[in-house]
Amino acid sequence: MQRYLIKRIFQMLIVVFLALTAVFFMQFLAGDPVILLLPMDATYEEIAEMRQRLGFEDSIFVQYFRFVSRALRGDFGQSLRHPQTAVQLVFSRIPATLELALIAVVVSLLVAIPIGVLSAAFRGSWFDQIAIVITVFGQAVPGFWLGIMLILFFAVTLEWLPTGGRGELNNLILPIITLTAFYAARFARMTRSTVLDVLNTDYIRTARAKGLTERRILYKHALRNASISIITLLGLQLGQLLGGAVVTETVFYWPGLGRLLVQSLLNRDFPVVFTGVFFIAVVHASLNLVVDLVYLLVDPRISYD
C-alpha cells in the first residue's frame, strides 16, 4: 500500500512536471510579449533592449531552466495587463470557480444517481424512456447556448433572475442549472449503464435466488459495485468541469478562473493564462490520485500491493 502510494505520487509529479514543460513550450510558441509591453511607437533598439533585459535572447535551454526554477518557487511572472503577479491574479479568482464547480457537482450527483439507478432498475419502463430522452438532450445541447437561453427566458423575458454577476444567491441559479444539465446527463447515463451491467452478474442472480428483496439487491449489492465507475467518472469530470466553467463563467460574467483565462487569452496576457492552466493541470492530477485512493476504500477487491 505504502509503496503504491509513493509510486502514484511519483507518477503524479511526473505528469505535473510534463505539464509544466508543455506550458513552457506553449509560452515559447506564443512568442515574447515585448511588443505588448512597449508603447506602439517603440524603436527597434528599445525592443531589442527590452528583449535582452527580459531574457528572450537566451537559448531555449537557458530559458527553460530559468522558467522551471522560477515556477518551483511559485513565480510565474507579472501579468501584462494588471498590476498583480500572475499567481496573485489566478488565486484571487479560484474561490468563485470552486463555489460554482462544487455546487454543480453536488447538485448533478443528487439529480443523476437516483435517475440512473431507477432507470436501470426499471429498464424499459416509461420512466426509463423519459430519462433516456432527457439525458440525450442534455448531452446534445451546448452549455453556452443553454446558458444564453436561460438568460433570455428567466432574466430578459420574466425578469426573475439577474443576467449575470456574482454576490447573491440569485446569481448562482442559472450558472448552476447550465453546468448541472450537462454533467447530470452524463452521470445519469453512466450510472444507468453501470448498474445494468452489475444487475446482469452471477452474484446478483444468486442474491435473487436466495430470495433477497429487489430493493436490498439494488442498494446493498448493485449500487455498491457501481459506485467504482461513478467515482472514476467523477474524478475525470472534475477536471473537465473546470473546462465547463470557462464557458459558463463567460456567459454569466462570473468572475472566476475560467473567465479570467478567456479574457487573458483575448488580451494575450500569457503569463496569467499559463499560470491558470498549470494550476488546473495540478488540480486534475491530484484528483486522479484521490480517485485511485478512494477505490481502495470502496472496493476491497482492489489491492495495490
Added chain:
Amino acid sequence: MPMIWWLRKLIQSPTGLIGFIIILTVIFSSVFAPFIVPFDPNQADRPNRLRPPGTPGHIFGTDQQGRDLFSRVLFGSRISIFVGLVTVIIAGTIGTVVGLFSGYFGHWLDSVIMRLVDVWLSFPFILLALIINAILGMGLRNVVITLIITGWVIFARLVRGEVLALKNRDYILAAKALGQSELKIIFFHILPNVFTPIIIISSLQISQIIIAEATISFLGFGVQPPTAAWGNMLSDGRNFLFNAWWMATFPGLALAFTALGLNLFGDWLRDTLDPKITK
C-alpha cells in the same frame, strides 16, 4: 453486411432512425445551401435590420446588419459539417496510427506516448483548444488544426487499449510465426479488428468537435465574422438578447439539433455494432 441489413436494423430503432434523418437533413442543407437560401448570407440590408421571424422573406428574421438569419444558419452548417468531418478524419487517422504503434510495440514507446496522453488529458479540452487557437491565430483552417491537435489523443488511447487486448491472440502469434513483418501484422491483421470501436467513437466525436468549434468561435476565437458560423452568430446574438431573441435562438437550435442527431446515430451504431456494450 449488406445495405439492406443495415436499413432493416435502422428502421427497427426509432432513435437511430431519427438521428439518421437529422444527419441527412443537415448534410443536405449544407451541400445545397447556395441553392436553397433566399439571400446572400453576407449581404447587409441596413433598413431591414433586426426584423423578427416571420417577416415576409425572412422566416428566421434578420440580424443587426439586416442579413437574413435563415440563410446564415444554413451556411453555418457548412462550417460545422466541414470542421467536424475533416477534424475527425485527420485526428482519427493520427490517433489510430499512434495507438497502433504504442500498443503493439509497448515498452518505452508506450510509456512515453501514454504519459504524453495523460498530460494532454490533464488540461480541460476546451481550454487547451483555446490556447492553441490563440497561439496559431484565428480563422477556419487554424480551428481545424487546433481541434486535430486536441482531438487525436482520444483515438490514440482507445486504439492502444484495443491493441493490447489483441496482440497476444493466436492469429497474431501465428502471423508472427509465419515470419510476417511487423508493419504487415499491424496494418493487415490488427487494424481491421479495431475498426469497429474507431467508427463508433468517430461518430460520437463529430458532435463533440462541432460543439467545440462553435464554443471556440463563440468566445471570440476561431471562425471570425462576417463568415457565418453558428458559434460567432451566437456571440452576436448574445449582444442583442434584449431586442432580438431570434439571433441567439436559431443558430443554437441548429447546433443542438445537429449534435442530437449525431449522438442518437452514434448510440445506435454502438448498440448495433457492439452488442456487448449495454447502453
